[in-house]
Amino acid sequence: MTDLKAFRRACYEAARQTGGELTEFRISDHPTPNFHQAIITYSHRNVAVVCARDAPLLALAVPRVIEFTPAREAGPLTFVDVPDLVAVLRTAPGFRLLTVTELVGPIDAAKWPRISQYDMRYRQPQTLGEGLFNYWD
Template identity: 55%
Template structure:
């Protein structure tokens, strides 16, 4: 299980180290999604630090726009982003977590390498990339 307090603390510290500012946290408190997000704003863009709820996996993604009026949320696969300085800061701040880089996340998914992901989910959802398999909105 991910320690939300440590995740939040690491996002604030990583933002300070990289010249960003934490805007908000989107903490998953229901079945979906299977990850939390911390949004960090920079002058040129905003990034989401995604952290899986059940394991210590971290990734950087483009933040989603949520439509509160229509009642829809963010359910498509994440669009992962490259942010080497932010990834390096997170790796230092959360050494027990695995910080995944863009090429890993967008690379092919091999179910034998990730036995903790349900075979039934893999069969039903058919993730095409590692990022889709690890950070998802599967119910």
């Protein structure tokens, strides 16, 4: 289980150091999605810092809605590279920030035992990002 307090601290610090404002936390307490989001707002865009619920893994993505009504989004996340934010989050204690290159690349199941073999066979994720951050039930 991810330490939500540590996630919040890391995101507040990242926003502060990069000139953004942390405007929202979207905590997932339902079966799907399997990640939390911290939305950092800049003058020209919003960026989601996504954090896996069951592992200390972070990624940067286009913000997504986690609400179930009227319809929930279920497709893969769009991962982004924000160099200043990457530089700060890369040093966040207790977390590993995954790069866009890693996330859009193929999954090596041997390196990622937290992704269930059932999900690998049934869901057939095409990328590491899809396997780690998803809306599967």
